Amino acid sequence: MCGINLIISKKGKAPDSAIIALTEANKHRGPDATVYFTDTYQNGQIYFGHNRLKIIDLSPAANQPFFSADERFLLLYNGEIYNYLALRQELQTQGYAFRTNSDTEVLLAVLITYGQAGIEKLNGMFAFVFYDTQTQQLLAARDRFGIKRLYYVHTPDYLLLSSEINSLLASGLVKKELNESQLLAYLRYRHALKPETFYRDIMELEEGQVLTYANHTLHLASYLTPPAPNLIIYSEAEIIQKTESLLLQSVERHLQADVPVGLFLSGGIDSTLILALAQQLGYAHFPAFTVSNKASESTFGSEDYWFSRVAAQQFGAEHLSFEINASILHYLDELVATLDQPIADGAALLTYYLSEQVKGKIKVALSGAGADELYGGYNRHRAFYHFLQHRSLARMALPLLQASAPLLATGIKHPLRKQFLLLRKLAYKIKPQHPEQTFLNFTSMDRHLQQLLQPQFQVLQTPAEQSNMSTELLRWGLDRDLHQYLIADILAMTDKTSMAHSLEVRTPYLDNHLHQFTQSLPAEVLFKNGSKWILKRILEQHHGQQLTHRAKEGFGMPLGQWLKETANQWLFADLQNPQHLIFKFLKFPETQILIQALRQGRHDYSTELWALIVLARWLNKRFTD
Structure with a gap:
């Protein structure tokens, strides 16, 4: 695990302080070794910075940027290639001579030998930058699951890549502007919707994606081959x-x-x-x-x-x-x-x-x-499966469920609190005529949270995909969580x-x-x-x-209890200050109603209020100096 950093300055040299600040900002990702390299790039300059966390082959010989034996190719790499031993053996049979025992060198050899096609051979978590000093062509990629992260900024003057957004901002070459379109996504789904981020100029390389850069042209594509249909039925x-x-x-x-x-x-x-x-x-x-x-x-x-x-x-x-x-x-x-x-x-x-x-x-x-x-381990997965199996029943039962939902106490301690919370969610999230929207509702926080947003920031997000068969809908729902919630949260x-x-x-x-x-x-x-x-x-x-036989539980804190305790009311200071930056985007009176509903035990809005607490602190940290 490491921190990778790159700057291409298209019009002459960038300040040396830029790559140093960029790399220093993610030194926690790799405190064991920090190395820089720079070279000319057409009419400008290219800068590499790497922070290494030593996991496999602890010798300095495996530090990065890692060069090929002829020093033509170099690699910046973050992650682990779990099948590196098998790939190493495959390459040795082709005559490749290795100088280290690292998976870094194996990855470099795979890319030199097979090019972009070699990425599909990798079984692991990774984000990397591969550069040919001779042709000045750059290739960056991210693993198919999105385990490791890679962010980039492309402007008329610069291309920057890094493992962390904070590092890109630290370079001094990136404007820090809030991407207000992500506020609604956050208040619905708990996170930004990739490939955009909370910053206007900063993008996230998506899972299974490759970024190529040559002659000042940036191109994005998937490196994954669609799987062949399975015709085997397993017992x-x-x-x-x-x-x-x-x-x-x-x-x-x-x-x-x-x-x-x-x-x-x-x-x-x-x-x-x-x-x-x-x-x-x-x-x-x-x-x-x-x-x-x-x-x-x-x-x-x-x-x-x-x-x-x-x-x-x-x-x-x-x-x-x-x-x-x-x-x-x-x-x-x-x-x-x-x-x-x-x-x-x-x-x-x-x-x-x-x-x-x-x-x-x-x-x-x-x-x-x-x-x-x-x-399909989340409660929403099981609920969506049963919903698709019994949509007509859901249509008939929904009026009764919606009528009784306000009577279900979720803000006080009792044995059925978690079950009541689930039933209350179902009452407002099921849309029998719109199964795609039903699943999106299952993945979202309480609707009252999105209603706090000022009208000018109610930006329409990506619409649900359309599907007609229940089996396709179920797979679509699971895949959406795999490609959105899992990665972004x-x-x-x-x-x-x-x-x-x-x-x-x-x-x-x-x-x-x-x-x-x-x-x-x-x-x-x-x-x-x-x-x-x-x-x-x-x-x-x-x-x-x-x-x-254990019931499914989330990995979380007892916020529903803690946020009501007197000793923890300091957490609400930002949300009770009408002058706070967050209320440029949210409605102050309606926010106070949610806080009071939690305090009085009328409903457990702890998840939603935690979202607002984190957002307020984050805005204060990033945009009020």
């Missing part, structure tokens, strides 16, 4: 066997490192199954780390505190659990300073805190991220919060072969025996029955 036993085999191989590849590796363990299906497979691979006393709320706060939080302990004991992990309380909220300003863009996900604060706690104990952490998107906040503490996070479920097989299954197969039944059956074969 349940074959699905389970093949999934376990592919996941086991993926976990084994993800454990490759020359530094200590551990696991983020929630006690849910996804992370527990990784732990079980690591044990099967012979990793005894595997380091596992949990962050959890108190047992007394589980109604508003989760039961990770209990299930993670059970999982660790059963699979022989060396377990360390960090119990949190509301004092963790004081990390908010540190979190906001870390974020390139606001992300309205309470899990970001937990991941930031957990990454800080494990720093020095491990340098790589495995995560269960991606499993819910692949296997889960993976984005994981990358930012972990790398702030120089910690690499790996995601074994996001493996080329496992993804290809899962995508080949009809979407409805994923739900035929209940939510994530495939993963549950595999875990049960490892004697994890006690953990497979």
Whole structure:
């Protein structure tokens, strides 16, 4: 894991301070080595800066920019290529002589040997810049899952690329202007909608995309070949066997490192199954780390505190659990300073805190991220599946559900609070005549949040795609989460919060072969025996029955309780100040109504208010000096 940085100055030299500031701003991504290189570029100059986090081949010989033996080609690279050993062997049979044991050199050799076509051979997480000093052609790419990030700015004077938006701004070559069109996207979906960002001139290279630059011309394209249609029908036993085999191989590849590796363990299906497979691979006393709320706060939080302990004991992990309380909220300003863009996900604060706690104990952490998107694990996935199966019933039941929804208490502590919250969401989000919009509603926050936006900022976002068959709709919904929510929320906040503490996070479920097989299954197969039944059956074969019956819970804080406590009312200071920058965009009186509804226990708007708290802090940090 590293930080990659590049500037092409088209009209003469840029200030040397630009590449230095650009690279220094993401030094936390790679504190082990920092290297610069510059060269002439037509009538201008090209600058490279790289910060390295040493994971594989710790020698200085693997530092970057990494040059070919003849010094014609160079590579800036961030990530891990998990099949690098197989690719290395393939290239050696063709006569390629390697000078290091790094996956960096393997990636460079793949690109020299196969060109852009070689990118599809890579199984891993990556963002890289590959440059030919002879032809002055540049190629940049991002992995197919969007695990690693790459942002760029293209103006008449400059092309800049970096692993982080904050770094681009630090260069002094990029105008800092708010992209107001992303406000509605944020208030709906918790994040910006790529490829745009919260900054007008800064774009995000999308997953599976390649950027080429030559003769001052920038071109974007996908490097992925569409998969061939699958004509094989698998039995349940074959699905389970093949999934376990592919996941086991993926976990084994993800454990490759020359530094200590551990696991983020929630006690849910996804992370527990990784732990079980690591044990099967012979990793005894595997380091596992949990962050959890108190047992007394589980109604508003989760039961990770209990299930993670059970999982660790059963699979022989060396377990360390960090119990949190509301004092963790004081990390908010540190979190906001870390974020390139606001992300309205309470899990970001937990991941930031957990990454800080494990720093020095491990340098790589495995995560269960991606499993819910692949296997339909979210409550909204199951709800959408049943909605598509019973649309006529939904149409008949909806009036009754909408009439009773206001009576369902969600803002006070009681055993059915989470169920009531789900029913209340369904009442306002189901649109029987518009299934695509129904799914988009399932992925969005409460409608009252979007209604806070001043009319001039109510910019229409990307419309839903059209589809006619229920199976296509189901796959469309799953794929949308895979390509939007997973990348712009889960993976984005994981990358930012972990790398702030120089910690690499790996995601074994996001493996080329496992993804290809899962995508080949009809979407409805994923739900035929209940939510994530495939993963549950595999875990049960490892004697994890006690953990497979756990209800789905998000990775988050008990905000519904904490935000009502007197000691935490400081969090609302920005939202109760009508002069704050946020109220250039939001309606002040209506915002106060949401705050009072939460305080009085009428409805749990904690998710929505957390989104506003983060946005207000972020705007204050980035746009009020």
